[in-house]
Amino acid sequence: MTVAEFINMIINKQNITKASLSDKLSIKPNNLQNKLNRDNFTSLELSEIADVLNMNLVFKDKESGEEYLIDYPADKKFQPKRNNKKKY
Numbered sequence: 001m002t003v004a005e006f007i008n009m010i011i012n013k014q015n016i017t018k019a020s021l022s023d024k025l026s027i028k029p030n031n032l033q034n035k036l037n038r039d040n041f042t043s044l045e046l047s048e049i050a051d052v053l054n055m056n057l058v059f060k061d062k063e064s065g066e067e068y069l070i071d072y073p074a075d076k077k078f079q080p081k082r083n084n085k086k087k088y
Contacts, residue, residue, distance in 0.1 A: 003046070004039040010053050024052045026078055047072050 001009075011021055022032040025048055035041055041049070043057075047070055050057040057070040 002039045003041055004036040007036065007049060007053075010055070014053065016053070021049070021052060025049065043070060044072055044076065046070070048077050051077065 011018065018032055018036075019029050022029040025032065025045075035045070047057050059068040059070060060066070061068075
């Protein structure tokens with residue numbers, strides 16, 4: 001299952017619209033839809049989506065089963081991803 005398929009499955013299960021998810025992520029709905037179409041997310045974006053969906057993002061070691069939580073400091077989350085300052 002792709003990341004986009006998983007996200008769609010979870011938001012459907014939790015009765016969350018893509019518009020609501022994009023609002024909680026502070027991004028435009030068409031930007032979220034484009035990311036879902038491309039199945040292209042940064043680890044920070046996945047961490048933010050997991051927070052909104054009340055889930056954890058983890059790496060799980062296939063051999064030992066040990067899990068590693070992927071998270072970012074609160075001051076890094078839900079901030080604009082692009083530096084819009086013009087450089088001359």
